[in-house]
Amino acid sequence: MLPLTQIAALRTTVDDEWRSPVADAVGRAWDIPAGGLRYWRSSAAHVFVVPPGGDARGVLYARFAPAGSASGAHLQRGAQLHDRLTDAGAPVAELVRSCAGRAVELIHTPLGEMAACVVKRVDGEELDVDGLDAGAAAAWGAALAEFHRTAGEVVPPSAPPPRNPFAVLARHMTDPDLAAAAQELAMHWGPESGPLVVGHGDFELDNLRWSAGRPTSFDLDEAGVMPAAADMSAAVRDLLGPRPAAPLHPELLAAFVDGYRRTAGHAVTLDALLLHRAAFAAQQLAEASDVMDRGPDGEGWLSDLVAGLNRHYAEQRDIVVATAEGRKPPTMLPG
Known part of the structure; x- marks a missing residue:
């Protein structure tokens, strides 16, 4: 779980339309236009979504956390494993590579350097x-x-x-x-x-x-x-x-x-x-x-x-x- 100070700092950048310059900085590495990512939630990482119809690649989830934090380290490790599992044909969400061809990026944002990755929405039934x-x-x-x-x-x-x-x-x-x-x-x-x-x-x-x-x-x-x-x-x-x-x-x-x-x-x-x-x-x-x-x-x-x-x-x-x-x-x- 991200510290409350980090969640609050991010939330101060989110406008009434759920956009943020921090998310815009992340999105550029995946060729997502400014304003395309909308705030979804913050827990283990900050999560923003490109809603349906907003990108030809489908519904995208950008996930990021401060690069120097434990959460950022976890995100990088998880994205690297995710990339390996994708190559092995495992049933995991489709990972979207950045414009530079990487599974995870370190990106300078108004709130400091963030570790970030992007995945596509998984279609299917959610069971409880x-x-x-x-x-x-x-x-x-x-x-x-x-x-x-x-x-x-x-x-x-x-x-x-x-x-x-x-x-x-x-x-x-x-x-x-x-x-x-x-x-x-x-x-x-x-x-x-x-x-x-x-x-x-x-x-x-x-x-x-x-x-x-x-x-x-x-x-x-x-x-x-x-x-x-x-x-x-x-x-x-x-x-x-x-x-x-x-x-x-x-x-x-x-x-x-x-x-x-x-x-x-x-x-x-x-x-x-x-x-x-x-x-x-x-x-x-x-x-x-x-x-x-x-x-x-x-x-x-x-x-x-x-x-x-x-x-x-x-x-x-x-x-x-x-x-x-x-x-x-x-x-x-x-x-």
Whole structure:
């Protein structure tokens, strides 16, 4: 998630028609005329869209983030993987190369240098949990396994063991219950949670479009080397729900896991999914202070965003605490 100061700075450049000189600077590298890109949203990156009829190439999404930031680094890494997957024939959104023939560009804008890429809109059906059945859930799991296979094997020198996210969280928490939960879970964290893969990082339903029973994915900003269980747990957050140990949709979760197993050739346990779901929550909580680096200051849209983020972080806290409680040995009563 981009820091609020960066989102607010970008929003000050957006006019009543949702245009921005920052987006115009990005668009020039793809021969998109000034004013052609309209503001869509800001989350992991700023996203602007060329609406239908605005470009002969179709509906285009320009995504950019400050080049020197973690978000910018993630975008560049994701765009490079996206480019490689496109060459391998993987079902990913069509990446639009810049006028210079590159998948990602570093561009000087009124807000500094931005890392940017452009993709075409993916046509197809957007499924949500309510529209999912066991067959689609199994196809979803199989598609993630296929993504891992197409992305290629992890080269050991480029894949250091993941940091212990619970230890990181415990060092930065003033909330005693959350710190204790993080310390408890830190003792269970280790490299034994399954094979490392080049993962998507956010293979949720809202980052997929379906056609003929198969999904096409986009938004690879969170892609990178990770345990397979971590990528799976990020994908099925909506199936696990706010108390992952008691999943909201156990039958769909089982179908997803089975679809992954049949395609990947190895199983991932519910225990591993729960630990990685809590790890994802811990990572977000550890980064919260960097994201929430300013208050709303009377801006209505910013007040809504801050309120939404506060609710989100409260949910992540509850997941970490509940997961730790589920892993503590039962207390023996005296006598």
